[in-house]
Amino acid sequence: MHKKLLSRKAACNSHGQDSSYFLGWQAYEKNPYDRITNPTGIIQMGLAENQLSFDLIESWLKSHPDPAGFIRDGASIFRELALFQDYHGLPAFKKALANYMGYLRGNKVRFEPSNLVLTAGATSANETLMFCLAEPGEAFLLPTPYYPGFDRDLKWRTGVEIVPIHCSSSNGFQITKAALEQAYQQAEKCKLRVKGVLTTNPSNPLGTTTTRRELDTLINFVVAKDIHLISDEIYSGTTFDSPRFISVAEAMIGRDDVSHRVHIVYSLSKDLGLPGFRVGAIYSGNDYVVAAATKMSSFGLISSHTQYLLSVLLSDKDFTRKYTEENKKRLKERHKLLAEGLREAGVSCLKSNAGLYCWVDMRHLLKSKTFEGEMELWKKIVFEVGLNISPGSSCHCVEPGWFRVCFANMSVDTLNVAMQRLKTFIDTGLSSHDSGRRVRWPAREKANWLLRLSSSDRKCER
Protein backbone atom coordinates (compact mmCIF):
# COMPACT_ATOMS: atom_id res chain seq x y z
CA MET A 1 0.00 0.00 0.00
CA HIS A 2 2.82 2.39 0.89
CA LYS A 3 4.99 1.06 -1.93
CA LYS A 4 4.14 4.00 -4.14
CA LEU A 5 6.03 6.26 -1.74
CA LEU A 6 9.26 4.39 -2.44
CA SER A 7 11.90 4.82 -5.10
CA ARG A 8 11.66 2.56 -8.15
CA LYS A 9 14.75 0.67 -6.96
CA ALA A 10 13.27 -0.03 -3.55
CA ALA A 11 9.90 -1.05 -4.96
CA CYS A 12 11.06 -3.28 -7.81
CA ASN A 13 11.74 -6.95 -7.30
CA SER A 14 14.83 -7.33 -9.46
CA HIS A 15 16.90 -8.13 -6.37
CA GLY A 16 16.75 -11.84 -7.21
CA GLN A 17 15.47 -12.86 -3.77
CA ASP A 18 12.80 -15.03 -5.40
CA SER A 19 15.34 -17.29 -7.11
CA SER A 20 15.18 -20.94 -6.04
CA TYR A 21 18.68 -20.38 -4.64
CA PHE A 22 17.21 -18.10 -1.96
CA LEU A 23 13.85 -19.90 -1.72
CA GLY A 24 15.77 -23.01 -0.67
CA TRP A 25 17.44 -21.02 2.11
CA GLN A 26 14.04 -19.80 3.28
CA ALA A 27 12.73 -23.37 3.36
CA TYR A 28 15.76 -24.39 5.42
CA GLU A 29 15.33 -21.50 7.85
CA LYS A 30 11.71 -22.50 8.51
CA ASN A 31 12.65 -26.10 9.26
CA PRO A 32 16.39 -26.48 10.00
CA TYR A 33 17.77 -29.95 10.66
CA ASP A 34 19.11 -30.69 14.11
CA ARG A 35 20.19 -34.21 15.03
CA ILE A 36 18.49 -34.00 18.46
CA THR A 37 15.74 -31.39 18.28
CA ASN A 38 14.64 -31.65 14.62
CA PRO A 39 16.00 -34.85 13.02
CA THR A 40 13.56 -34.68 10.08
CA GLY A 41 14.38 -31.05 9.29
CA ILE A 42 16.04 -29.73 6.14
CA ILE A 43 19.83 -30.01 5.85
CA GLN A 44 21.45 -26.88 4.46
CA MET A 45 23.57 -27.88 1.45
CA GLY A 46 22.97 -24.67 -0.46
CA LEU A 47 25.39 -22.48 1.47
CA ALA A 48 29.04 -22.21 0.37
CA GLU A 49 30.39 -21.67 3.86
CA ASN A 50 33.69 -23.05 5.14
CA GLN A 51 33.29 -24.28 8.71
CA LEU A 52 36.02 -26.92 8.52
CA SER A 53 38.93 -25.04 10.06
CA PHE A 54 37.46 -22.75 12.70
CA ASP A 55 39.38 -24.62 15.40
CA LEU A 56 42.69 -23.48 13.86
CA ILE A 57 41.70 -19.82 13.96
CA GLU A 58 40.21 -20.20 17.44
CA SER A 59 43.40 -21.70 18.79
CA TRP A 60 45.44 -18.86 17.19
CA LEU A 61 43.10 -16.34 18.86
CA LYS A 62 43.57 -18.09 22.19
CA SER A 63 47.34 -17.94 21.95
CA HIS A 64 47.24 -14.34 20.60
CA PRO A 65 44.57 -12.58 22.71
CA ASP A 66 46.02 -9.06 22.33
CA PRO A 67 44.89 -8.00 18.82
CA ALA A 68 41.24 -8.93 19.45
CA GLY A 69 41.48 -7.18 22.85
CA PHE A 70 42.69 -3.85 21.37
CA ILE A 71 46.20 -4.34 22.81
CA ARG A 72 49.45 -3.60 20.96
CA ASP A 73 52.86 -3.78 22.63
CA GLY A 74 51.13 -4.00 26.00
CA ALA A 75 49.14 -0.77 25.54
CA SER A 76 45.51 -0.19 24.57
CA ILE A 77 44.84 0.94 21.01
CA PHE A 78 41.10 1.13 21.59
CA ARG A 79 40.92 4.88 21.00
CA GLU A 80 43.08 4.70 17.89
CA LEU A 81 40.80 2.06 16.35
CA ALA A 82 37.57 3.68 17.53
CA LEU A 83 38.31 7.00 15.88
CA PHE A 84 37.60 8.06 12.28
CA GLN A 85 38.90 5.67 9.66
CA ASP A 86 40.48 6.91 6.47
CA TYR A 87 39.01 5.07 3.44
CA HIS A 88 42.45 3.98 2.27
CA GLY A 89 42.44 1.27 4.95
CA LEU A 90 45.06 0.34 7.53
CA PRO A 91 48.45 0.13 5.76
CA ALA A 92 49.48 -2.84 7.90
CA PHE A 93 46.36 -4.75 6.86
CA LYS A 94 46.74 -3.97 3.16
CA LYS A 95 50.35 -5.12 3.28
CA ALA A 96 49.43 -8.36 5.07
CA LEU A 97 46.52 -9.05 2.68
CA ALA A 98 48.67 -8.36 -0.40
CA ASN A 99 51.32 -10.76 0.91
CA TYR A 100 48.71 -13.42 1.67
CA MET A 101 47.26 -13.11 -1.85
CA GLY A 102 50.77 -13.60 -3.23
CA TYR A 103 51.32 -16.62 -0.98
CA LEU A 104 48.07 -18.25 -2.21
CA ARG A 105 49.42 -17.91 -5.75
CA GLY A 106 52.66 -19.69 -4.88
CA ASN A 107 54.45 -16.30 -4.72
CA LYS A 108 54.59 -16.35 -8.53
CA VAL A 109 53.07 -12.88 -8.53
CA ARG A 110 53.54 -9.88 -6.24
CA PHE A 111 50.64 -7.73 -5.16
CA GLU A 112 51.31 -4.05 -4.40
CA PRO A 113 49.29 -2.77 -1.42
CA SER A 114 48.83 0.55 -3.25
CA ASN A 115 46.78 -1.23 -5.93
CA LEU A 116 44.41 -2.79 -3.38
CA VAL A 117 41.03 -1.31 -2.48
CA LEU A 118 39.38 -2.71 0.64
CA THR A 119 35.65 -3.49 0.52
CA ALA A 120 33.01 -5.05 2.74
CA GLY A 121 33.35 -8.51 1.18
CA ALA A 122 33.52 -9.64 -2.44
CA THR A 123 29.84 -8.66 -2.82
CA SER A 124 30.78 -5.02 -2.42
CA ALA A 125 33.96 -5.44 -4.51
CA ASN A 126 32.01 -6.80 -7.48
CA GLU A 127 29.33 -4.14 -7.29
CA THR A 128 31.94 -1.38 -6.92
CA LEU A 129 33.67 -2.61 -10.06
CA MET A 130 30.35 -2.46 -11.93
CA PHE A 131 29.91 1.15 -10.82
CA CYS A 132 33.46 1.92 -11.96
CA LEU A 133 33.36 0.14 -15.33
CA ALA A 134 29.83 0.32 -16.72
CA GLU A 135 26.82 2.58 -17.14
CA PRO A 136 23.25 1.38 -16.45
CA GLY A 137 22.12 -0.64 -19.46
CA GLU A 138 25.64 -1.75 -20.40
CA ALA A 139 26.58 -5.39 -20.08
CA PHE A 140 29.05 -7.86 -18.63
CA LEU A 141 29.44 -11.36 -20.06
CA LEU A 142 29.46 -14.21 -17.51
CA PRO A 143 30.19 -17.89 -18.17
CA THR A 144 27.35 -20.16 -17.07
CA PRO A 145 26.71 -21.75 -14.71
CA TYR A 146 27.45 -18.79 -12.40
CA TYR A 147 27.04 -17.87 -8.71
CA PRO A 148 23.33 -16.91 -8.29
CA GLY A 149 24.24 -13.92 -6.09
CA PHE A 150 25.68 -12.15 -9.15
CA ASP A 151 22.17 -11.31 -10.37
CA ARG A 152 21.85 -9.20 -7.23
CA ASP A 153 25.45 -8.03 -6.81
CA LEU A 154 26.16 -6.96 -10.39
CA LYS A 155 22.76 -5.84 -11.63
CA TRP A 156 20.37 -4.70 -8.96
CA ARG A 157 21.63 -1.30 -7.85
CA THR A 158 23.90 -0.59 -10.82
CA GLY A 159 21.44 -1.26 -13.65
CA VAL A 160 24.14 -3.28 -15.43
CA GLU A 161 22.97 -6.28 -17.48
CA ILE A 162 24.44 -9.78 -17.47
CA VAL A 163 24.68 -11.67 -20.75
CA PRO A 164 25.45 -15.38 -20.29
CA ILE A 165 28.34 -17.14 -21.99
CA HIS A 166 26.83 -20.57 -22.45
CA CYS A 167 29.20 -23.33 -21.42
CA SER A 168 28.24 -26.99 -21.66
CA SER A 169 28.96 -30.34 -20.07
CA SER A 170 30.41 -31.58 -23.38
CA ASN A 171 33.81 -30.05 -22.43
CA GLY A 172 33.37 -29.89 -18.63
CA PHE A 173 31.80 -26.38 -18.87
CA GLN A 174 35.08 -24.82 -20.05
CA ILE A 175 35.12 -21.36 -21.59
CA THR A 176 35.81 -21.34 -25.33
CA LYS A 177 36.48 -18.58 -27.84
CA ALA A 178 33.33 -19.59 -29.74
CA ALA A 179 31.14 -19.28 -26.64
CA LEU A 180 32.64 -15.86 -25.84
CA GLU A 181 32.04 -14.64 -29.40
CA GLN A 182 28.49 -15.96 -29.36
CA ALA A 183 27.67 -14.14 -26.11
CA TYR A 184 29.21 -10.95 -27.47
CA GLN A 185 27.10 -11.17 -30.61
CA GLN A 186 24.02 -11.93 -28.54
CA ALA A 187 24.62 -8.75 -26.55
CA GLU A 188 25.06 -6.72 -29.74
CA LYS A 189 21.82 -8.18 -31.09
CA CYS A 190 20.11 -6.93 -27.91
CA LYS A 191 21.76 -3.51 -28.42
CA LEU A 192 23.76 -3.92 -25.23
CA ARG A 193 27.25 -2.45 -25.14
CA VAL A 194 29.62 -5.02 -23.62
CA LYS A 195 32.05 -3.58 -21.07
CA GLY A 196 33.70 -6.74 -19.86
CA VAL A 197 33.77 -10.39 -18.89
CA LEU A 198 33.50 -11.57 -15.28
CA THR A 199 34.62 -15.07 -14.31
CA THR A 200 35.09 -16.90 -11.03
CA ASN A 201 38.34 -18.81 -10.65
CA PRO A 202 38.08 -21.33 -9.02
CA SER A 203 34.53 -21.53 -10.30
CA ASN A 204 31.42 -21.25 -8.21
CA PRO A 205 29.42 -23.49 -8.79
CA LEU A 206 31.69 -25.89 -10.75
CA GLY A 207 34.48 -26.27 -8.18
CA THR A 208 37.06 -26.31 -10.98
CA THR A 209 40.08 -24.08 -11.59
CA THR A 210 40.34 -22.18 -14.86
CA THR A 211 42.94 -23.69 -17.19
CA ARG A 212 45.87 -21.70 -18.56
CA ARG A 213 44.37 -22.11 -22.01
CA GLU A 214 41.03 -20.63 -20.89
CA LEU A 215 42.85 -17.74 -19.19
CA ASP A 216 44.77 -16.98 -22.40
CA THR A 217 41.53 -17.18 -24.39
CA LEU A 218 39.86 -14.75 -21.98
CA ILE A 219 42.77 -12.30 -22.00
CA ASN A 220 43.03 -12.37 -25.80
CA PHE A 221 39.28 -11.83 -26.06
CA VAL A 222 39.17 -8.78 -23.79
CA VAL A 223 42.16 -7.26 -25.58
CA ALA A 224 40.57 -7.87 -28.99
CA LYS A 225 37.25 -6.34 -27.92
CA ASP A 226 38.87 -3.55 -25.87
CA ILE A 227 36.90 -4.42 -22.74
CA HIS A 228 37.63 -5.36 -19.09
CA LEU A 229 38.19 -8.69 -17.37
CA ILE A 230 37.16 -9.25 -13.75
CA SER A 231 38.45 -12.38 -12.11
CA ASP A 232 36.63 -13.19 -8.87
CA GLU A 233 39.25 -15.30 -7.07
CA ILE A 234 37.41 -15.60 -3.76
CA TYR A 235 38.04 -19.38 -3.69
CA SER A 236 41.77 -19.17 -4.53
CA GLY A 237 42.85 -20.75 -1.22
CA THR A 238 40.46 -23.70 -1.52
CA THR A 239 42.26 -25.55 -4.33
CA PHE A 240 42.79 -28.96 -2.73
CA ASP A 241 43.84 -31.06 -5.70
CA SER A 242 45.65 -30.80 -9.01
CA PRO A 243 45.69 -29.06 -11.40
CA ARG A 244 46.99 -26.14 -9.36
CA PHE A 245 45.21 -22.79 -9.25
CA ILE A 246 46.50 -20.28 -11.82
CA SER A 247 45.48 -16.71 -11.12
CA VAL A 248 44.79 -14.30 -13.94
CA ALA A 249 47.64 -12.28 -12.38
CA GLU A 250 50.03 -15.08 -13.31
CA ALA A 251 48.58 -15.46 -16.81
CA MET A 252 49.19 -11.73 -17.38
CA ILE A 253 52.92 -11.87 -16.65
CA GLY A 254 54.88 -10.56 -19.62
CA ARG A 255 51.85 -8.90 -21.23
CA ASP A 256 52.01 -5.11 -21.07
CA ASP A 257 48.74 -4.60 -22.91
CA VAL A 258 46.39 -5.89 -20.20
CA SER A 259 47.12 -4.73 -16.66
CA HIS A 260 44.84 -1.66 -16.96
CA ARG A 261 41.87 -3.82 -17.99
CA VAL A 262 42.19 -6.76 -15.55
CA HIS A 263 40.77 -6.55 -12.03
CA ILE A 264 40.91 -9.23 -9.33
CA VAL A 265 38.29 -9.62 -6.62
CA TYR A 266 39.19 -11.32 -3.36
CA SER A 267 37.68 -11.87 0.08
CA LEU A 268 38.39 -13.80 3.26
CA SER A 269 34.84 -15.18 3.35
CA LYS A 270 35.76 -18.59 1.91
CA ASP A 271 39.48 -19.24 2.39
CA LEU A 272 39.42 -18.23 6.07
CA GLY A 273 35.71 -18.94 6.53
CA LEU A 274 34.96 -15.39 7.74
CA PRO A 275 31.93 -14.14 5.76
CA GLY A 276 30.59 -12.38 8.86
CA PHE A 277 33.71 -10.20 9.11
CA ARG A 278 33.00 -8.67 5.67
CA VAL A 279 36.57 -8.50 4.38
CA GLY A 280 37.02 -8.12 0.64
CA ALA A 281 39.25 -6.37 -1.86
CA ILE A 282 39.69 -5.24 -5.43
CA TYR A 283 43.16 -5.48 -6.94
CA SER A 284 43.61 -3.47 -10.11
CA GLY A 285 46.48 -2.31 -12.27
CA ASN A 286 44.33 0.60 -13.44
CA ASP A 287 45.05 3.71 -11.36
CA TYR A 288 41.73 5.34 -12.30
CA VAL A 289 39.80 2.28 -11.13
CA VAL A 290 41.82 2.15 -7.90
CA ALA A 291 41.14 5.85 -7.23
CA ALA A 292 37.41 5.65 -8.03
CA ALA A 293 36.86 2.39 -6.16
CA THR A 294 38.72 3.77 -3.12
CA LYS A 295 36.33 6.73 -3.00
CA MET A 296 33.36 4.40 -3.41
CA SER A 297 34.65 2.12 -0.65
CA SER A 298 33.34 4.69 1.86
CA PHE A 299 29.99 2.96 1.40
CA GLY A 300 31.28 -0.39 2.59
CA LEU A 301 34.40 -0.15 4.74
CA ILE A 302 35.83 -2.91 6.89
CA SER A 303 35.86 -2.00 10.58
CA SER A 304 39.25 -0.84 11.91
CA HIS A 305 39.13 -3.48 14.62
CA THR A 306 38.69 -6.27 12.07
CA GLN A 307 41.48 -4.85 9.90
CA TYR A 308 43.82 -4.63 12.85
CA LEU A 309 43.08 -8.14 14.11
CA LEU A 310 43.51 -9.66 10.66
CA SER A 311 46.67 -7.69 9.95
CA VAL A 312 48.28 -9.46 12.90
CA LEU A 313 46.82 -12.86 11.96
CA LEU A 314 47.81 -12.68 8.29
CA SER A 315 51.29 -11.40 9.16
CA ASP A 316 51.88 -14.62 11.08
CA LYS A 317 53.24 -16.46 8.05
CA ASP A 318 53.81 -19.67 9.94
CA PHE A 319 50.13 -19.69 10.91
CA THR A 320 48.80 -18.84 7.43
CA ARG A 321 50.93 -21.58 5.87
CA LYS A 322 49.81 -24.23 8.39
CA TYR A 323 46.20 -23.07 8.21
CA THR A 324 46.08 -23.08 4.41
CA GLU A 325 47.67 -26.53 4.10
CA GLU A 326 45.45 -28.08 6.77
CA ASN A 327 42.31 -26.41 5.43
CA LYS A 328 42.98 -27.77 1.95
CA LYS A 329 43.56 -31.24 3.39
CA ARG A 330 40.22 -31.10 5.20
CA LEU A 331 38.41 -29.81 2.12
CA LYS A 332 39.85 -32.65 0.07
CA GLU A 333 38.68 -35.26 2.59
CA ARG A 334 35.22 -33.72 2.73
CA HIS A 335 34.95 -33.50 -1.03
CA LYS A 336 35.86 -37.19 -1.23
CA LEU A 337 33.20 -38.07 1.33
CA LEU A 338 30.51 -36.26 -0.64
CA ALA A 339 31.60 -37.68 -4.00
CA GLU A 340 31.66 -41.22 -2.57
CA GLY A 341 28.28 -40.80 -0.88
CA LEU A 342 26.81 -39.57 -4.14
CA ARG A 343 28.40 -42.43 -6.07
CA GLU A 344 26.85 -44.95 -3.66
CA ALA A 345 23.49 -43.34 -4.41
CA GLY A 346 24.19 -43.74 -8.14
CA VAL A 347 24.91 -40.06 -8.74
CA SER A 348 28.08 -38.61 -10.28
CA CYS A 349 29.57 -35.14 -10.24
CA LEU A 350 31.86 -33.03 -12.37
CA LYS A 351 35.52 -33.77 -11.60
CA SER A 352 36.60 -30.87 -9.43
CA ASN A 353 39.62 -29.70 -7.45
CA ALA A 354 38.49 -26.61 -5.50
CA GLY A 355 35.63 -24.83 -3.77
CA LEU A 356 33.23 -25.82 -1.04
CA TYR A 357 30.75 -27.76 -3.22
CA CYS A 358 30.31 -30.29 -6.01
CA TRP A 359 28.50 -29.77 -9.29
CA VAL A 360 26.24 -32.78 -9.32
CA ASP A 361 24.73 -34.49 -12.34
CA MET A 362 21.15 -35.64 -11.65
CA ARG A 363 19.98 -35.54 -15.25
CA HIS A 364 19.07 -39.23 -15.10
CA LEU A 365 16.66 -38.53 -12.23
CA LEU A 366 14.56 -36.01 -14.16
CA LYS A 367 11.07 -37.08 -15.18
CA SER A 368 11.30 -34.72 -18.12
CA LYS A 369 14.56 -33.23 -19.39
CA THR A 370 13.31 -29.69 -18.96
CA PHE A 371 13.68 -26.93 -16.36
CA GLU A 372 10.18 -27.81 -15.15
CA GLY A 373 11.49 -31.35 -14.63
CA GLU A 374 14.47 -29.94 -12.74
CA MET A 375 12.13 -27.89 -10.52
CA GLU A 376 9.99 -30.91 -9.81
CA LEU A 377 13.04 -32.90 -8.71
CA TRP A 378 14.41 -29.95 -6.71
CA LYS A 379 11.12 -29.55 -4.82
CA LYS A 380 11.13 -33.25 -3.93
CA ILE A 381 14.74 -33.06 -2.72
CA VAL A 382 14.13 -29.94 -0.63
CA PHE A 383 10.70 -30.63 0.78
CA GLU A 384 10.53 -34.43 0.88
CA VAL A 385 14.12 -35.64 1.19
CA GLY A 386 14.99 -32.58 3.29
CA LEU A 387 18.15 -31.40 1.54
CA ASN A 388 18.48 -27.82 0.40
CA ILE A 389 20.63 -27.98 -2.72
CA SER A 390 20.77 -25.37 -5.49
CA PRO A 391 19.30 -26.18 -8.91
CA GLY A 392 21.42 -25.46 -11.95
CA SER A 393 18.75 -23.13 -13.33
CA SER A 394 19.40 -20.75 -10.41
CA CYS A 395 23.00 -20.63 -11.70
CA HIS A 396 21.70 -20.08 -15.26
CA CYS A 397 22.99 -23.46 -16.43
CA VAL A 398 21.52 -24.24 -19.86
CA GLU A 399 21.29 -28.00 -19.26
CA PRO A 400 18.52 -29.09 -16.86
CA GLY A 401 19.45 -31.63 -14.19
CA TRP A 402 22.62 -30.19 -12.61
CA PHE A 403 22.69 -29.15 -8.93
CA ARG A 404 25.26 -27.49 -6.67
CA VAL A 405 25.74 -29.39 -3.41
CA CYS A 406 27.84 -27.84 -0.61
CA PHE A 407 29.94 -29.95 1.74
CA ALA A 408 31.94 -27.66 4.05
CA ASN A 409 29.20 -26.06 6.18
CA MET A 410 28.21 -29.12 8.21
CA SER A 411 29.61 -31.94 10.33
CA VAL A 412 30.60 -35.33 8.89
CA ASP A 413 27.61 -36.86 10.73
CA THR A 414 25.20 -34.45 9.06
CA LEU A 415 26.77 -35.13 5.66
CA ASN A 416 26.32 -38.85 6.24
CA VAL A 417 22.64 -38.33 7.15
CA ALA A 418 22.23 -36.29 3.95
CA MET A 419 23.80 -39.01 1.81
CA GLN A 420 21.69 -41.71 3.47
CA ARG A 421 18.52 -39.70 2.78
CA LEU A 422 19.46 -39.23 -0.86
CA LYS A 423 20.27 -42.91 -1.31
CA THR A 424 16.94 -43.97 0.26
CA PHE A 425 15.11 -41.51 -1.97
CA ILE A 426 16.74 -42.86 -5.12
CA ASP A 427 16.61 -46.55 -4.09
CA THR A 428 12.94 -46.47 -3.16
CA GLY A 429 11.99 -44.84 -6.43
CA LEU A 430 11.35 -41.19 -7.04
CA SER A 431 7.59 -41.26 -7.34
CA SER A 432 6.84 -43.57 -4.43
CA HIS A 433 9.09 -41.67 -2.02
CA ASP A 434 7.46 -39.98 0.91
CA SER A 435 9.56 -39.61 4.01
CA GLY A 436 6.72 -38.21 6.11
CA ARG A 437 8.61 -34.92 5.96
CA ARG A 438 6.44 -33.49 3.23
CA VAL A 439 6.21 -29.72 3.46
CA ARG A 440 3.94 -27.73 1.22
CA TRP A 441 5.62 -25.16 -0.98
CA PRO A 442 3.83 -21.89 -0.28
CA ALA A 443 1.65 -21.15 -3.32
CA ARG A 444 2.85 -17.57 -3.73
CA GLU A 445 6.54 -18.54 -3.72
CA LYS A 446 5.83 -21.29 -6.21
CA ALA A 447 3.97 -18.94 -8.51
CA ASN A 448 6.81 -16.39 -8.29
CA TRP A 449 9.42 -18.96 -9.12
CA LEU A 450 7.55 -20.41 -12.06
CA LEU A 451 7.00 -16.90 -13.36
CA ARG A 452 10.72 -16.19 -13.11
CA LEU A 453 11.53 -19.41 -14.89
CA SER A 454 9.41 -18.48 -17.83
CA SER A 455 10.33 -14.80 -18.04
CA SER A 456 13.09 -12.92 -16.24
CA ASP A 457 15.44 -15.88 -15.74
CA ARG A 458 15.57 -16.21 -19.49
CA LYS A 459 15.66 -12.46 -20.15
CA CYS A 460 19.35 -12.23 -20.98
CA GLU A 461 19.22 -15.32 -23.14
CA ARG A 462 17.20 -13.44 -25.69
Ligand SMILES: Cc1ncc(COP(=O)(O)O)c(C=O)c1O
Ligand atom coordinates in the same frame (compact mmCIF):
# COMPACT_ATOMS: atom_id res chain seq x y z
C1 LIG B 1 31.97 -16.22 -6.51
C2 LIG B 1 31.54 -15.43 -5.31
N1 LIG B 1 31.75 -14.11 -5.29
C3 LIG B 1 31.36 -13.37 -4.25
C4 LIG B 1 30.73 -13.93 -3.16
C5 LIG B 1 30.32 -13.06 -2.00
O1 LIG B 1 31.31 -13.14 -0.98
P1 LIG B 1 31.41 -12.15 0.26
O2 LIG B 1 30.88 -12.91 1.44
O3 LIG B 1 32.89 -11.90 0.44
O4 LIG B 1 30.66 -10.93 -0.03
C6 LIG B 1 30.49 -15.31 -3.12
C7 LIG B 1 29.80 -15.93 -2.00
O5 LIG B 1 29.32 -17.03 -2.03
C8 LIG B 1 30.92 -16.08 -4.23
O6 LIG B 1 30.71 -17.40 -4.27
